[in-house]
Amino acid sequence: MALIGSELKPFTATAFKQGKFVDVTDADVRGKWAVFFFYPADFTFVCPTELEDLADIYPTLQKMGVEVYSVSTDTHFSHKAWHDTSPAIGKIDYYMLGDQNHVLAKNFDVLREGQGLADRGTFVIDPEGVIQLVEITSEGVGRNATELLRKIKAAQYIAAHPGEVCPAKWEEGETTLAPSLDLVGKI
Template sequence: MSLINTEVKPFKATAFKEGKFIDVTEADLRGKWSVVFFYPADFTFVCPTELEDLAENYETFKKLGVEIYSVSTDTHFSHKAWHDSSPAISKIKYTMVGDPTGTITRNFGVMIEEAGLADRGTFVVDPDGKIQIVEITAGGIGRDAQELLRKIKAAQYVHSHPGEVCPAAWKEGAETLAPSLDLVGKI
């Protein structure tokens, strides 16, 4: 079942953010755009490259009004230890959510049950708490923050411009489409 346009299910978790442990719930995703970024595990190989890429682009996400929540089935203690020991992960200023029970991971449908780990799932949540973008990739395929930023800009544009849609490879400032009978068969 697709999660597009569904509300984020309730959860409560402890996270590591900027040297502190904080509580995070689904309510924290409301009122702003959010990225919920699942990855398999701390202290691995592809994961730190993705999380570092997000960290290096975090200011751009914030300028767009987007908060990032990285999530794995590790604990918030593990996130802190990784943050303190890895040059790549030490760059992170966004929220690193621990999900040792797998509740959040299962809520988003990305739990690899036999491993107790999350798939590489990226979810963009609008200010109403509804999921607008879902991307799941195989474990060996790292994601790209720049491509995610492009998709978020398109989602934000469509959200604030009812009746318009963004065509393939749309970039901010490019023309959009207004679906109508006149366009059928002409594109």
């Protein structure tokens, strides 16, 4: 799987967002930072904890110019029903994309063949439509939105500061590195 550095592939999907059904395409995603947050299925166990965690940081992401698209192979109708019945999912204001035709799950290489479900995959896409971050976890391992936020800040920082890199555990405002021959073997 060589998705880092690859471009967002064409798609059209219907989403549930803030009480409405809306169509979303790859063209809508370009021009801003985006997170595609795949999960296996609505009305499950780990998924609502992750989606609620992401909903809690969504206002911060919006201030950073980042849009969020959660995706499962359920329909937008299922997303609405889940949103209307689950207190955790009811907090969500970001796009909940239906991918019942598996176009997005295949585009991002997270479709579980023979099951029709998506793996837990997180993808951060820059404004040019290029994938900058990929994280895929196993079924029972939930993701951490705070760590995702840190990684997005790092990706945005290095995009704005060519020639610099963010070391492990880097937090906004901390020292970065400027790779050079002088640093080889000294870190």
